[in-house]
Amino acid sequence: MAKTSLDKSKIKVLLLEGVHQSAVDNFQNAGYSNIERLTTSLSEEDLIEKIRDAHFIGIRSRTQLNERVLSAAERLVAIGCFCIGTNQVDLPAALKLGIPVFNAPYSNTRSVAELVLAETIMMLRGIPEKNARAHGGGWLKSASNSFEARGKTLGIVGYGSIGAQLSVMAESVGLNVIYYDTITKLGMGNARQVGSLQELMARADIVTLHVPETRSTTWMIGRDELALMKQGSYLINASRGKVVDIEALAEVLESGKLLGAAIDVFPVEPKGNDEEFVSPLRKFDNVILTPHIGGSTVEAQENIGVEVSEKLITFSDNGTTITSVNFPEVALPSHPDKHRLLHIHANVPGVLSEINRVLGNEGINISAQFLQTNEEVGYVVIDVDKAYGEQALNALREVNHTLRTRVLYSQADSE
Ligand SMILES: NC(=O)C1=CN([C@@H]2O[C@H](COP(=O)(O)OP(=O)(O)OC[C@H]3O[C@@H](n4cnc5c(N)ncnc54)[C@H](O)[C@@H]3O)[C@@H](O)[C@H]2O)C=CC1
Numbered sequence: 001m002a003k004t005s006l007d008k009s010k011i012k013v014l015l016l017e018g019v020h021q022s023a024v025d026n027f028q029n030a031g032y033s034n035i036e037r038l039t040t041s042l043s044e045e046d047l048i049e050k051i052r053d054a055h056f057i058g059i060r061s062r063t064q065l066n067e068r069v070l071s072a073a074e075r076l077v078a079i080g081c082f083c084i085g086t087n088q089v090d091l092p093a094a095l096k097l098g099i100p101v102f103n104a105p106y107s108n109t110r111s112v113a114e115l116v117l118a119e120t121i122m123m124l125r126g127i128p129e130k131n132a133r134a135h136g137g138g139w140l141k142s143a144s145n146s147f148e149a150r151g152k153t154l155g156i157v158g159y160g161s162i163g164a165q166l167s168v169m170a171e172s173v174g175l176n177v178i179y180y181d182t183i184t185k186l187g188m189g190n191a192r193q194v195g196s197l198q199e200l201m202a203r204a205d206i207v208t209l210h211v212p213e214t215r216s217t218t219w220m221i222g223r224d225e226l227a228l229m230k231q232g233s234y235l236i237n238a239s240r241g242k243v244v245d246i247e248a249l250a251e252v253l254e255s256g257k258l259l260g261a262a263i264d265v266f267p268v269e270p271k272g273n274d275e276e277f278v279s280p281l282r283k284f285d286n287v288i289l290t291p292h293i294g295g296s297t298v299e300a301q302e303n304i305g306v307e308v309s310e311k312l313i314t315f316s317d318n319g320t321t322i323t324s325v326n327f328p329e330v331a332l333p334s335h336p337d338k339h340r341l342l343h344i345h346a347n348v349p350g351v352l353s354e355i356n357r358v359l360g361n362e363g364i365n366i367s368a369q370f371l372q373t374n375e376e377v378g379y380v381v382i383d384v385d386k387a388y389g390e391q392a393l394n395a396l397r398e399v400n401h402t403l404r405t406r407v408l409y410s411q412a413d414s415e
């Protein structure tokens with residue numbers, strides 16, 4: 001088992017929001033034993049306390065890792081988002097602090113697409129109201145406002161992994177698919193890209209949102225966009241809560257313009273299952289409300305647990321940053337006979353030559369060197385002879401603009 005700069009039993013892994021057991025198993029199998037796993041997210045103050053001595057943190061969509069929280073995380077080596085979205089992390093702040101962020105970009109794609117297709121069919125048939133009526137002892141046997149999916153138009157906003165997968169599944173039940181994306185994309189099957197969000201809103205019978213939360217998508221669907229929708233149409237949002245103005249949506253539902261909606265994500269979501277869910281949409285029987293479970297299937301969560309923990313363990317044990325969403329990506333070979341130094345620094349001219357100078361001054365022979373930079377940060381990985389681990393690390397710490405350093409001892413040495 002690889003010995004890292006710290007004894008693995010001292011490396012603290014904090015997992016929040018019910019990250020799947022598969023992640024815990026993976027960490028344990030890799031020799032990490034100091035794992036704390038909580039089922040909820042934490043308030044900012046509690047998070048600051050907890051993250052202070054964590055080396056790795058695993059979160060899902062609810063935990064907000066803002067600049068203030070990250071600044072308190074003095075020992076943090078990396079962040080794992082056990083989900084697709086990474087908007088809950090201040091990625092530039094993490095980068096400036098030298099902390100890579102990893103996620104699972106495809107593991108729950110299918111789960112979301114299946115849910116959205118199912119909701120489309122359920123809403124077209126008016127099932128949410130009929131179900132609510134039956135639970136209250138009523139009997140709403142009627143074909144009024146009950147439609148087949150065949151021949152209706154599904155409008156997908158954001159034609160990425162989820163949008164494109166949904167597109168294929170939707171066509172298989174006879175829906176016509178149109179989509180809007182800021183990037184020109186080749187449609188799957190017979191799906192056709194439209195030129196504007198406005199055109200999509202006006203043409204679709206069902207509009208479904210699959211964009212990330214960014215500046216351009218925040219409150220993207222408000223009064224003006226909802227006003228463009230067809231009389232008797234439907235809206236689905238399983239992307240992020242701040243993409244839709246919920247008050248405006250409540251108004252169009254109240255007016256009867258929309259026949260239904262299915263909303264999985266909300267501007268403010270409960271921290272855990274014990275907190276009350278508050279929303280102006282609670283009163284509508286024709287709205288399917290789900291507690292941000294688009295990606296919550298056994299299959300997806302287990303896969304995500306494995307995928308993201310593997311990325312964190314690989315970075316911890318070997319230094320590889322491939323697939324990080326904010327960090328220079330470096331794919332590294334194993335280093336059986338050498339100690340490996342990891343140096344993360346602000347990307348200003350002269351740091352690499354300074355690194356080589358201080359190592360040269362110490363008489364340290366470099367056997368391999370890897371460098372990758374982005375606009376903010378440089379990541380240098382240096383393999384050195386086994387005689388020089390601590391000495392080299394101390395020298396590197398003195399280099400100006402250093403953000404974080406680590407040493408990974410020779411793997412053969414620590415078997
Ligand atoms: N409800 C849930 O449990 C889940 C929600 N999600 C959310 O779904 C989002 C989408 O996921 P993926 O399809 O995997 O992402 P993706 O990155 O593959 O696709 C997003 C697409 O949106 C497009 N886009 C970005 N800004 C846009 C704009 N202003 N207008 C139109 N299109 C725009 C992009 O060009 C891209 O094609 C995630 O970012 C996440 O927030 C993801 C998984 C589970």
Ligand SMILES: O=C(O)CCC(=O)C(=O)O
Nearest residue numbers: 060061083084085295296
């Ligand atoms: O499962 C979760 O907690 C979040 C899922 C999600 O929204 C995502 O993957 O982006």
